[in-house]
Amino acid sequence: MTFKENALGKISALSKAVLGLVIFVCLEYAVFSAFDFFHIDRGIYRGVYNFSVSAVTIAMMIIIHKISSTPGDPLIKLKKIGPDQAICLVIIALGMLGLVTLYISVADMISDYLASMKDAMEEYRESVDRYSDTPQQVIPLWDSILYIVVVCFIVPVAEEMIFRGVVFGYLRKGFGPVASVLLCAVGFGIMHGITIHIGYALACGIIIATCYYLTDSLIAPILLHMLFNVFGSGVAYVFALDEVKIPAETAHKILQGINITSLLFMPVSVFAFAFLLHIKRRNDGKKVVEEYKATHTPASEEEDPFADEGEETNTSVSAESEELA
Secondary structure (H helix, E strand, O other): OOOHHOOOOHHHHHHHHHHHHHHHHHHHHHHHHEEEEEEEEOOHHHHHHHHHHHHHHHHHHHHHHHOOEEEEEEOOOOOOOOOOHHHHHHHHHHHHHHHHHHHHHHHHHHHOOHHHHHHHHHHHHHHHOOOOOOOOHHHHHHHHHHHHHHHHHHHHHHHHHHHHHHHHHHHHOOOHHHHHHHHHHHHHHHHHOOHHHHHHHHHHHHHHHHHHHOOOOOOHHHHHHHHHHHHHHHHHHHHHHHOOOOOOOHHHHHHHHHHHHHHHHHHHHHHHHHHHHHHHHHHHHHHHHHHHHHHHHOOHHOOOHHHHHHHOOOHHHHHHHHHOO
């Protein structure tokens, strides 16, 4: 491949990845406008709003996948993952939560000395608080439950189909795995906002994209994202419901226990990453061997060019022997 062809390939891959993000932004804006047109309060019906954005996003990403995939080279890879890989992903998800917990704790300590950081932390807490703008009492219970379900299970599918599926899928066609992971993570970070979010979103983007690369399956990042959202947000949202009636002290202890556990899993997740890499190398080695066997016939099975000649010689000798007899 010439330098020009290589450069054009990179530009094409990057342009398609950016286009995927632009399509996502346009879809979200379309749903946003539809809610405004029908005078639906997004603060009250945030569960419905998030579900609508996620649903149209998943549908569009499936269409892009169908259009951009070729036989033997799908845009979004979706293989089965083994039990050993699933265990590694659970460990990595908890370690990733520990990393974010540590990040927020450090940012919180810095905010005691920097006014700008303090404002950013307040803005961050308001953005992750379901009831910061709208009191829980005016929100239907069904929408609060829908919001929890969407955040924990549907948003991860939508976001992974965008970032690891379509964006990373295009990037890997023009860049190496390291560059693709980093570029995808930058996009993931920027789309989460240029405040406190971007730091941990960038780190999580690198971790999740790496797991996708190591497993060749979108199931891996979806599982990671779901576990992270369940333990990082979902449990807290459930405890916040008035109908659950969990004492604040008990809820605080449970959430604190989750945070401490996630911190303990941080060093263990390094070994989980190493094991995922080992599994990938093992599977790639098996694939190479299988491809070699499929294209090369073993010497013992090859046709012996002297077989017929030998057979003819033996027949002639036998005939001469019979005549002498």
